[in-house]
């Protein structure tokens with residue numbers, strides 16, 4: 001195996017590696033690495049499943065908020081609430097050992113998407129049924 005000074009295989013500089021293609025390798029060390037990655041990938045798949053299910057629940061809840069905001073004539077955004085959320089998520093990330101920047105990116109994604117959906121609901125006169133999750 002050709003390795004560089006920092007221990008990476010020389011071809012690790014390529015853009016992508018189809019690891020499944022190495023499952024039948026004759027090299028036991030390579031086989032061991034591929035097996036370990038496969039085990040970790042099973043956990044990653046479970047985690048992704050949970051995250052997507054939780055995101056679905058979050059967007060269902062925010063759609064209800066969007067419908068209520070439209071009914072009350074409230075704007076899509078509430079910056080005071082967003083600040084509180086960011087503060088809380090920063091603390092949660094720190095306690096969990098997660099890079100705070102990832103928590104910030106997550107919050108930015110969900111809140112931006114939620115506000116876009118709130119506006120769509122308001123344009124439809126407060127009908128959350130306009131969103132795909134209720135279709």
Ligand SMILES: O=C(O)C(=O)C[C@]1(C(=O)O)C=C[C@@H](O)C=C1
Nearest residue numbers: 065077078079081082110111114
């Ligand atoms: O709590 C609200 O007011 C929401 O509309 C939900 C939400 C969010 O996605 O958490 C979205 C937009 C607001 O600016 C703040 C929070």
